[in-house]
Amino acid sequence: QLQLRESGPGLVEPSETLSLTCTVSGDSTRSDNYYWAWIRQPPGKGLEWIGSVYYSGSTYYNPYLFSRITLSVDTSKNQFSLSLTSVTAADTAVYYCARHRRAAAGVLRWFDPWGQGTLVTVSS
Amino acid sequence: QSALTQPASVSGSPGQSITISCTGTSSDVGGYNYVSWYQQHTGKAPKLIIYEVTNRPSGVSNRFSGSKSGNTASLTISGLQADDEADYYCSSYTSRSTVVFGGGTKLTVL
Numbered sequence: 675q676l677q678l679r680e681s682g683p684g685l686v687e688p689s690e691t692l693s694l695t696c697t698v699s700g701d702s703t704r705s706d707n708y709y710w711a712w713i714r715q716p717p718g719k720g721l722e723w724i725g726s727v728y729y730s731g732s733t734y735y736n737p738y739l740f741s742r743i744t745l746s747v748d749t750s751k752n753q754f755s756l757s758l759t760s761v762t763a764a765d766t767a768v769y770y771c772a773r774h775r776r777a778a779a780g781v782l783r784w785f786d787p788w789g790q791g792t793l794v795t796v797s798s
Numbered sequence: 799q800s801a802l803t804q805p806a807s808v809s810g811s812p813g814q815s816i817t818i819s820c821t822g823t824s825s826d827v828g829g830y831n832y833v834s835w836y837q838q839h840t841g842k843a844p845k846l847i848i849y850e851v852t853n854r855p856s857g858v859s860n861r862f863s864g865s866k867s868g869n870t871a872s873l874t875i876s877g878l879q880a881d882d883e884a885d886y887y888c889s890s891y892t893s894r895s896t897v898v899f900g901g902g903t904k905l906t907v908l
Binding site: 713720721722723726734735736737770775777780781782783784785786787788789790791 | 801830832834836843844845846849850855887889891894895896897898899900901902
């Protein structure tokens with residue numbers, strides 16, 4: 675059964691870099707049919723797509739976060755990662771990883787399944 | 799990119815049907831059949847319930863259905879049950895090769 679699990683620090687200081695990893699079991703991050711995505715949800719608020727990465731390194735980013743994001747895939751470990759620089763309190767959120775179905779020409783379709791999420795708090 | 803527009807809340811009694819709308823533009827909802835819907839119970843991760851406007855993943859009840867007209871997509875839940883009480887989010891692919899979510903709708907089963 676396909677499962678995704680987020681891991682990383684639960685507390686990050688302002689201006690530092692937030693780094694999270696998603697470990698995939700039950701599928702390969704080298705799959706031709708899927709990107710691997712990060713989505714976040716501030717407490718009490720809605721969902722925000724952060725970006726999606728393909729095993730080849732191809733990426734799609736939320737334009738509002740583009741300058742602060744790096745996404746990568748480590749197929750040898752079957753993991754993918756998020757790095758978000760210069761964090762502020764506004765980056766406090768539950769961060770989810772998810773498998774992102776792709777269509778031809780890289781069109782992005784749906785997210786399924788999702789990880790359980792991990793709360794990251796930005797505070798000194 | 800602006801979030802898709804959803805009503806903040808809807809409610810219905812058990813057995814009734816409700817519809818949640820999701821309004822975008824011709825650059826997202828209206829331009830592609832890549833609208834999906836997610837159900838999120840309190841404290842849980844979102845779950846895919848509709849993809850590509852009308853399709854249900856295996857295991858999702860046929861009480862959930864999706865449709866689209868112009869720039870507005872809709873999710874209909876028929877035969878409301880207590881367990882349907884949750885937050886619902888729509889999502890769409892956009893002409894900028896990005897993904898945008900709706901603001902979410904809280905469904906209350908009375």
